[in-house]
Amino acid sequence: MNVTVIGSGYVGLVVGACLAETGNGVVCADVDVEKVASLNAGQIPIYEPGLDRLVARNLSEGRLRFTADVGAAARHGQVIFIAVGTPPGEDGSADLQHVLDVAGTIGRNISAGTIVITKSTVPVGTARKVRDEIERHTDAPFHVCSNPEFLKEGAAIDDFMRPDRIVCGVESEEARGALQELYDPFVRSGNPLIFMDIASAELTKYAANAMLATRISFMNQLAQLCEATGADVNRVRKGMGSDPRIGRSFLYAGAGYGGSCFPKDVRALIHTGDEFEVDLTILRQVHEANEAQKALLGSKARKRFGDDLxxxxxxxxxLAFKPETDDMREAPALALIEEILAAGGSVVAHDPVAQDVARGLHLGDRVEFAADEYTACESADALFVVTEWLQYRRPDWLRIREAMRNPIVFDGRNLFEPWRMRKLGYEYYPIGREQVR
Ligand SMILES: NC(=O)c1ccc[n+]([C@@H]2O[C@H](COP(=O)([O-])OP(=O)(O)OC[C@H]3O[C@@H](n4cnc5c(N)ncnc54)[C@H](O)[C@@H]3O)[C@@H](O)[C@H]2O)c1
Structure with a gap:
């Protein structure tokens, strides 16, 4: 099938490359001319494991192309995915400017029978706005549908190739047939391709992210109670997560959730609730609890060292908001670093892949970037562990203790055992567990 994907970021690139891999002729478009040039040269502007090989193979075999000519791309596809960003507006609502821009371009270039699929995360009611915008430019009949994306950065290829489920909101048999044909190769193992109405599909994406964020904020608050009472949140997690009604995932207390999805999607859903006069009080608390959690490492440091650093x-x-990505959007590390800098302290940061993005887009020269995790610790008054990269899990603590000015560790991901850190001679401050002073 001829497929167009508009927006070649984390989602668009993965969708385009994976659909090309199953034999479709895919054109990916983006307004960012430099990005398109580097993609056509086989260079991937983001870090996503396995994506470079997938793109290179499909480029060289002619099933995948990149273009900055969005109109021409729109003329290519029988099926067009809209995968542009939907960043938060000032009031927390999803900003649909890019989505509707693309809809206009599609309207000016569409041919009869085209299936237009919103892949971006968009509030309930957006497919109707996309339809209206396209209809302002054409009389040709076309179909709109909603097909929210559930991939996780860092495991995106696997998530797309072997999805737990694929959710499709459709209102015509033609759209249903096209989506079925496109996705059949990815659900051969029997995981469901779930068809529903468009509004429900649009809402499903927000509901899923909001539920996951809720679990995290719940555990983060519980961790505070654990610290206050002498309980251990890791043990509580294991005990409760073994109940199959609860399950084990997304129960880890930590330094707060970040990234390009949870914070913005929780806020956007609250905003949708407000629009429809439904007060989503639980989600307001989820958001507030997370803001507080992102400040927790900083306040632990102030408690230990005072306000003047x-x-x-x-x-x-x-630095990245989670391992296996270079995405720094709303990363808890940024909140911590800003707090240290504001209190007069200096920061030496290390991240295996996100340092360039951190320097280029967020921190500039205000912090030092270390060549490795050990160099970062040289003459440090304390170490903060903010992202649970694998290489941080079993470090050489003796070497680190030699290098640091003070052997003090604030562990925002609960990677180590308090008893062991005590034995090694560290002051150790995990989250929701015994504090070793
Ligand atoms: N990143 C994730 O893990 C993830 C997962 C599921 C869903 N989503 C959702 O998917 C959407 C895209 O997210 P992303 O992380 O890929 O964003 P991104 O910022 O990485 O990529 C968006 C791309 O769209 C391009 N773009 C913007 N306006 C355009 C236009 N008018 N025409 C063509 N291209 C245009 C940008 O240049 C950029 O390359 C968002 O709605 C997001 O919420 C993201």
């Missing part, structure tokens, strides 16, 4: 040097391990 001048002359002190802090190592930070992990």
């Amino acid at each position: 001048s002359g002190m040097r802090f190592a930070v391990w992990g």
Whole structure:
């Protein structure tokens, strides 16, 4: 099938490459001319394991092309995916400017029978706005549908190739047939391709992210109670997660959730609730609890060192909002680093892949970037562990203790055992577990 994907970011690139891999003729478009040039040269502007090989293979075999001519791309596809960003507006609502821009371009270039699929995460009611915008430019009949994406950065290829489920909101048999044909190769193992109405599909994506964020904020608050009472949140997690009605995933207390999805999607859903006069009080609390959690490492540091951190040097391990990605959007590390800098401290940061993005887009020269995690600890007054990269899980603690000015560790991901850190001679501050002073 001829497929167009408009927007070649994390989602668009993965969708385009995976659909090309199953034999479709895919054109990916983006307004970012430099990005398109580097993609056509086989260079992937983001870090996503396995994506470079997938793109290179499909480029060289002629099933995948990139273009900055969005109109021409729109003329190519029998099926057009809209996969542009939907960043938060000032009031927390999803900003649909890019989606509707693309809809206009599609309207000016569409041929009869085209299936237009919203892949971006968009509030309930957006497919109707997309339809209206396209209809302003054409009389040709076409179909709109909603097909939200559930991939996780860092495991995106696998998630797309072997999805738990694929959700499709459709209102015509033609759209249903096209989606079925496109996705059949990915659900051969029997995982469901779930068809529903468009509004329900649009809402499903927000509901899923909001539920996951709720679990995290719930555990983060529970961790505070654990610290206050002498309980251990890791043990509580294991005990409760073994109940199959609860399940084990997304029960980890930590430094707060970040990334390009949870924070913005929770806020956008609250905003949709407001629009329809439904007060989503639970989600307001989820958001507020997370804001507080992102400040927790900073406040633990202030409690230990006081409000004035001048002359002190802090190592930070992990900048990306989670491992296996270079995505820094709303990363908890940023909140911590800003707080240290504002209190007069200096920061030496390390991340295996996100340092360039951190320097280029967020921190500039305000922090030092270390060549490895050990160098980051040299003469540090404390170490903060913010992202649970694998390489941080079993470090050489003796070497680190030699390098640091003070053997003090604030662990925002509960990677280590308090008893062991005590034995190694560290002050150790995990989240929701015994604090070793
Ligand atoms: N990143 C994720 O893990 C993830 C997962 C599921 C869903 N989503 C959703 O998918 C959507 C895209 O997310 P992303 O992370 O890929 O964003 P992104 O910022 O990485 O990529 C968006 C791309 O769209 C391009 N773009 C913007 N306006 C355009 C236009 N008018 N025409 C063509 N291209 C245009 C940008 O240049 C950019 O390359 C969002 O709605 C997001 O919420 C993201």
